[in-house]
Amino acid sequence: MIQTNKTVYRKFLLILGVIALFFLPLAVTNPYVMYVINLILIYTLLALGLDLIVGYTGQVSVGHGAFFGIGAYVAAILSKNLGFSFWVNLPLSIILTALIGFIIGFIGLKLIEEYLVMATLAFGTIIWLVFLNWTDLTGGPMGIAGITPPPPIKIGTFEFVFFQYQDYYPLLLLFVFLGILVTRLIIRSGFGRACTAIRDDELAAQSMGIPVFKTKVIMFTISAAFCGAAGALYAHFLRVVSPETFTFSMSVTILTMVMIGGQGSIAGAVIGASILTVSSEALRETPELRMIIYGFLIVVMIMFFPKGIMGLFQLVKRRLQKRTIQTPETTPEKEGLSYEH
Amino acid sequence: MLNVQNLSTYYGQICALDNVSLRVEEREAVSVIGANGAGKSTLLKTIIGEIRPKTGDIQLSGKSIVKEKTFKLVSQGMSLVPEGRHVFPLLSVWDNLLLGGYTLPAKYRQQRAEKVTEPFPILRERKDQLAGLLSGGEQQMLAIARAMMTSPKLLLLDEPSMGLSPKLVFEVYDKITELHQQGTTILLVDQNAEMAIDFCSRGYVLMAGRLAGQGTKSELKESEIVQRSYLGSA
Numbered sequence: 186m187i188q189t190n191k192t193v194y195r196k197f198l199l200i201l202g203v204i205a206l207f208f209l210p211l212a213v214t215n216p217y218v219m220y221v222i223n224l225i226l227i228y229t230l231l232a233l234g235l236d237l238i239v240g241y242t243g244q245v246s247v248g249h250g251a252f253f254g255i256g257a258y259v260a261a262i263l264s265k266n267l268g269f270s271f272w273v274n275l276p277l278s279i280i281l282t283a284l285i286g287f288i289i290g291f292i293g294l295k296l297i298e299e300y301l302v303m304a305t306l307a308f309g310t311i312i313w314l315v316f317l318n319w320t321d322l323t324g325g326p327m328g329i330a331g332i333t334p335p336p337p338i339k340i341g342t343f344e345f346v347f348f349q350y351q352d353y354y355p356l357l358l359l360f361v362f363l364g365i366l367v368t369r370l371i372i373r374s375g376f377g378r379a380c381t382a383i384r385d386d387e388l389a390a391q392s393m394g395i396p397v398f399k400t401k402v403i404m405f406t407i408s409a410a411f412c413g414a415a416g417a418l419y420a421h422f423l424r425v426v427s428p429e430t431f432t433f434s435m436s437v438t439i440l441t442m443v444m445i446g447g448q449g450s451i452a453g454a455v456i457g458a459s460i461l462t463v464s465s466e467a468l469r470e471t472p473e474l475r476m477i478i479y480g481f482l483i484v485v486m487i488m489f490f491p492k493g494i495m496g497l498f499q500l501v502k503r504r505l506q507k508r509t510i511q512t513p514e515t516t517p518e519k520e521g522l523s524y525e526h
Numbered sequence: 527m528l529n530v531q532n533l534s535t536y537y538g539q540i541c542a543l544d545n546v547s548l549r550v551e552e553r554e555a556v557s558v559i560g561a562n563g564a565g566k567s568t569l570l571k572t573i574i575g576e577i578r579p580k581t582g583d584i585q586l587s588g589k590s591i592v593k594e595k596t597f598k599l600v601s602q603g604m605s606l607v608p609e610g611r612h613v614f615p616l617l618s619v620w621d622n623l624l625l626g627g628y629t630l631p632a633k634y635r636q637q638r639a640e641k642v643t644e645p646f647p648i649l650r651e652r653k654d655q656l657a658g659l660l661s662g663g664e665q666q667m668l669a670i671a672r673a674m675m676t677s678p679k680l681l682l683l684d685e686p687s688m689g690l691s692p693k694l695v696f697e698v699y700d701k702i703t704e705l706h707q708q709g710t711t712i713l714l715v716d717q718n719a720e721m722a723i724d725f726c727s728r729g730y731v732l733m734a735g736r737l738a739g740q741g742t743k744s745e746l747k748e749s750e751i752v753q754r755s756y757l758g759s760a
């Protein structure tokens with residue numbers, strides 16, 4: 186009964202927190218701070234997407250910056266050249282990025298891990314060169330400017346506009362919650378468990394009838410779709426896209442977000458995106474230093490905290506719980522933590 | 527049920543299996559014994575489609591499966607308990623079992639998990655515990671129960687005694703014998719020749735990738751090569 190009350194109370198607090206988050210622009214009046222918060226939300230969507238393939242399926246990709254770029258450029262080109270609205274561009278960006286993700290996944294996931302990294306690296310570089318050199322379509326180094334913001338939405342007497350950073354924030358927040366919901370649904374489904382099984386032990390997964398390759402390709406496609414959505418949201422948020430955003434360093438940044446936050450954790454993706462976005466802004470003047478720091482952070486995390494900040498948090502939580510539970514009468518053996526081998 | 531004909535498997539230029547033929551009849555328990563590196567695990571990996579053979583054929587119930595993918599063989603009635611157990615350490619015992627029933631309709635998985643754990647009461651007791659916290663013997667039992675989730679026609683066991691204390695080896699073999707008595711056809715490979723021969727009705731001896739002998743349980747026990755190489759008597 187106490188437990189049920191506690192759960193209801195927690196859920197109530199969570200809902201209250203979610204609602205409060207939508208009203209954050211009322212408290213944040215500084216447009217730059219609002220801009221950074223919006224970027225955090227876009228990167229959270231990217232980190233969630235990459236985590237599906239890295240954290241839940243165990244396949245490393247360093248090409249997700251390219252998927253992000255494809256989503257952004259598709260939305261930009263459709264908006265600028267064909268005058269399509271955000272609401273048309275968003276699904277088209279998702280579909281096209283997912284399709285390219287499927288093709289890359291289909292080719293790359295046949296390779297073993299190290300070669301998959303190389304393949305996604307090559308893919309990212311090729312896409313960046315396309316953005317840079319296909320001037321007629323992508324605007325070359327100048328990129329594409331003048332992308333229109335999403336058209337206003339009228340609900341009764343209310344009209345939601347998306348012109349200012351503050352206006353765009355609820356839309357981004359909505360998509361992040363949608364992303365979290367989709368991620369939760371996937372990882373709690375049979376398909377999600379199959380992905381986790383592949384991550385943990387591919388041979389065992391295969392011998393239980395899980396179609397390993399097909400499952401990986403589907404997850405890779407979904408992961409790319411997340412980046413496509415983030416790309417379209419990014420293009421209509423900044424209203425300008427240029428190749429320098431979607432370089433190899435973008436892919437590394439997204440991967441660092443996942444590694445620092447904690448692989449295979451939704452909260453980890455949010456934490457990683459928040460830390461990296463804020464630090465990116467802080468190191469804006471010294472981009473070279475930024476990549477050195479990210480590289481160093483990845484090495485430190487792999488060596489000492491392979492499960493990231495969330496893993497560390499879980500470890501501390503478990504230790505504290507154990508300390509509370511463990512009395513002289515309750516030895517580890519009695520708790521079922523140690524058995525004869 | 528299983529008919530392996532003239533199977534040769536290579537790792538690059540190295541021949542791991544050379545012209546191996548064997549058969550397993552329905553409801554039979556067949557063992558393959560051999561020293562480390564004899565090709566036992568390669569044989570099982572080739573049968574389940576993880577490694578493609580260079581030559582030869584493998585038939586399950588009369589149908590060639592030599593080009594089938596591993597995951598498809600599960601739906602065709604073959605299940606493998608891999609060497610080293612390969613349980614998912616971060617999933618609970620019960621979740622491991624449910625994953626074993628991946629090819630079954632979701633509504634039957636719980637029911638099937640209840641059924642397969644009947645001979646393994648310890649797994650029921652520890653159903654919510656992480657599989658990584660089980661002892662080696664319990665993990666082996668979990669791996670066997672998980673492989674039984676799909677009600678396989680043929681159960682393949684790779685080194686079920688590996689890394690277990692003698693007491694646990696007996697326990698695991700008791701459970702495998704129980705499953706065989708309930709009607710499961712079993713093909714087992716093990717370095718522990720004594721246990722493997724005691725368990726089987728027929729067996730094969732692999733040496734350096736080649737079949738060095740075969741026969742019934744008593745024939746194997748009396749065979750000079752088995753006596754000399756595996757049972758430790760002259």
